[in-house]
Amino acid sequence: MARTAKIEIKDHNPIISFQSFLKSMIEKGEIGALLVAQHLAGNSAVMPTLVTDPEKLGEADPFAPAFPMNAARLLSRLTRKPTGGSIAAVLRPCEIRAFIELVKLKQGSLDEVLLIGIDCFGAYGNTDYAKFAGSVGISSTLNYYRGPAGHSNDASSPEGVGISPACKACEQPVPRNADLTLCMFGLDVFESLVVRADTEKGEALLDKMGLPEAAEPDKRDEAIASLVSLRTAYRDRMFAETSDATADLEKLMSYLSNCVNCYNCRVACPVCYCRECVFVTDVFDHEPSQYLRWAKRRGVIKMPTDTVFYHLTRLAHISTSCIGCGQCSNACPNNVPVMELFRTIAGFTQRAFNYVAGSSLDDEPPLTVFRENEFPDVTGGKG
DSSP states (O other), X not given: OOOEEEEEOBXXXXXXXXXXXXXXXXXXTSOSEEEEEEEOTTXXXXXXXXXXXXXXXXTBOTXXXXXXXXXXXXXXXXXXXXXXXXXXXXXXXXXXXXXXXXXXXXXXXXXXXXXXXXXXXXXXXXXXXXXXXXXXXXXXXXXHHHSGGGTOSSOOOXXXXXXXXXXXXXXXXXXXXXXXXXEOXXXXXXXXXXEEEOSHHHHHHHHHHTOOBOOOOTTHHXXXXXXXXXXXXXXXXXXXXXXXXXXXXXHHHHHTXXXXXXXXXXXXXXXXXXXXXXXXXXXXXXXXXXXXXXHHHHSOOOSSOOHHHHHHHHHHHHTTTOOOOOHHHHHOTTOOOHXXXXXXXXXXXXXXXXXXXXXXXXXXXXXXXXXXXXOHHHHXXXX
């Protein structure tokens, strides 16, 4: 049975208590650096930071319902070559799953990393988080967990904003492949936090931290099951609605009509890792006369061109690795429902390959190995 320990809550403030836990990890020399979300000085914005000085953790707030970027991309940059040091990364479940995919795609390494996963209640989109948090920073996070928004899939904050559609559709709110898991479901987080060691590396660190032993929350499984049920129902409705809205080429063109080829979704996607994208090469740097020929042939063409082809290419490229974090939609300036499309297609693609992106290091990514009888349901088991 996994070892669990209790983080004592000081002044009914789980954020300060968790900060103390993280500070202790650095002070005891167990890690050399820590990748963790912090409020930036002077405002309530939350961004990943790399910390080596434990005294610089005063604004650390991985519980904040903010998700400006998927930190898996940053962790892959920090680990793609050996540094001789150790890094602990505090990540959401979807960030860990994205990093696992990147490790399998040889874009990062687990050798010098300790993964700390936290139970995830969801997060607001960037603009909605700014409305919710205002200028009060960490205090807004505490209000989030006191109110209904932190405990319901559909509840809105007093500011009238709810968690992002990607979070509402996420049926994996619990970390997988973490070395340590911060258990929050089924607990009053203002009274106690429980940290669980899920690997030998995590257990070795927990042994050195000197925390009192604790049992896993009695109501944890029940709380997880209830939330997953709500999110799965939302996901299935989203799949059905998106499938209908993109059922043919005309509908797909309408669905993507506001796309301006900014490529923000590609930049924000944690598993879109190509060093050079074909869409920023000369292949799509068309001659002026080409545009005129297209316009003459059809009478009218949407400008910029290639928007639908761009998304179809990305779908073909990353639908097997998509982990549904929603950063594509978070980064879109024109509110194109990119996440809904990618999550829907990824759902069908990964189901066809019997694959769940980021769930296991042992599962080879689809199309990277040959498997006889790859699609037995399609071929009738004849290969």
